[in-house]
Amino acid sequence: MDEAIAERLARRVGGRFKLATLVMKRLVEINRGSQLLVEPSSDNPVESVLQEIDLDLVRLVPRLPAPADNGDESLTQADQVGGEATE
Numbered sequence: 082m083d084e085a086i087a088e089r090l091a092r093r094v095g096g097r098f099k100l101a102t103l104v105m106k107r108l109v110e111i112n113r114g115s116q117l118l119v120e121p122s123s124d125n126p127v128e129s130v131l132q133e134i135d136l137d138l139v140r141l142v143p144r145l146p147a148p149a150d151n152g153d154e155s156l157t158q159a160d161q162v163g164g165e166a167t168e
Contacts, residue, residue: 094134099141
């Protein structure tokens with residue numbers, strides 16, 4: 082792949098690490114049976130994934146934080162701001 086294309090895609094997604102993560106996650110999806118979103122230009126699926134990214138057909142979505150556990154160890158709102166806890 083041309084270095085200029087890789088650099089442009091890395092800037093688009095937020096860096097080389099994020100680009101590599103996006104490519105790998107998309108390749109896993111394809112290996113699990115997802116269809117390509119573009120016509121393959123070669124036998125190399127990485128090239129197709131990079132084309133999908135270039136066309137803005139796939140993007141990396143940040144994970145949402147897990148919901149807080151509401152067990153006995155959780156703090157009440159008053160504990161969090163330094164006030165008296167009431168139950």
